[in-house]
Amino acid sequence: MPKTPPGQTRNRIFRFVRDRLLEGDSPSLREVQRHFGFRAVETVRSHLSALVEEGRLIKKSGRSRGYRLPSSASDWSFNRLQPVPLLGEVAAGGFEEAIENPEGNLPVEIPDSRDLSDYFALRVRGESMSGAGILPGDTVIVERRAAPVSGQIVVALLEEEATVKRLHLGPGGMELRPENPDFNILRPPPGSCRILGRVVELRRQIR
Amino acid sequence: MPKTPPGQTRNRIFRFVRDRLLEGDSPSLREVQRHFGFRAVETVRSHLSALVEEGRLIKKSGRSRGYRLPSSASDWSFNRLQPVPLLGEVAAGGFEEAIENPEGNLPVEIPDSRDLSDYFALRVRGESMSGAGILPGDTVIVERRAAPVSGQIVVALLEEEATVKRLHLGPGGMELRPENPDFNILRPPPGSCRILGRVVELRRQIR
DNA sequence: CAGCATAACAGACATTTGTCTGGTATAGCA
């Protein structure tokens, strides 16, 4: 391997490692070595050490594949993004099971004060909230554990089925109000309904 | 370590590994072992092998820290997330200038075939599209350069002001139809209107 | 009960991976 101008190989190595890290996979020294055709591992090691020295990489010592991107290189305010499980439509069949087997994950920005497990996402069925701009097929992101507050849009668990409605708490008890004149207000008897959380965000793909 | 009911420990191990992987960091067998207090590495290895067998995990063999989530569990695909500039409301004042000075960036998943510069985001003003579930304050993500197709929801530039409407192309020329009976259909004379792109996604924060 | 599957353990072993020490070559510079 011929000698290259100062910094050139180092930059190429940095880009290679960075791209691998962005794919979520820290390479080993020998993987980098093979990729560039170096005949010595040490060549890679010294370059990576230099990159750490320069602050372009971070290394967790005492472990294999320990290189990481420093926060400035990976987060352009994306660091608050968390994978929130998308549970699908959660029709009859069980909510708890759906939590364990999500359809996928959605990148959602959640506040630092909150835990990732406080959030999940659902796909909306039915037209009952179309008056509030929530259409079938939309995805709602739900914050759990929030104390039920009258007037908020919530996800309620009624007979093992999740449903999106606007919550009203009055002297007559709990009301789940659709936002569509074609649907009726639900007044579930106490104990038969559990409020899973409140809708904090809505996403719609238009294709 | 006492014997636990079948599947219970395996589920706990799965959740632990999954969470580590979602943090972008594959744990080693001995890290899992330490976390659960097992006295044998093999305990972890057999559980993880079983999880791979069940299809709940994937393993890249011949390498350390080789466990990954199968695509169904990890398809949050953070790699495709790109910072799309949020231009604000783009009232009178100029669209081109707004492109230069975005209010911020939004993480948006865009297809590999498309370029980042093909996208921008706008905040919606007015009630004219509320019938289509697009409310004031919502953020729409717009794909530029798409050839105008009749029936799509588009962003049009009318007298230096961006507006969201449904596009209709007919023999009588171009129509921009609001989705709200309180608003009128716009029929801009040819040349006075530019279609900036089509709305591909909608996001709404509910706070 | 016997048979079987599973959970967990024990310890050796092999492979991967990171670290170290020292060497060669080349370019730039005083």
Added chain:
DNA sequence: TGCTATACCAGACAAATGTCTGTTATGCTG
């Protein structure tokens, strides 16, 4: 010219990590 910094090589070594083989115990089931 000699000095120095950098790129790269060579090989040994140590630590981390994964794999294997065999054992013990427990619950389930026919």
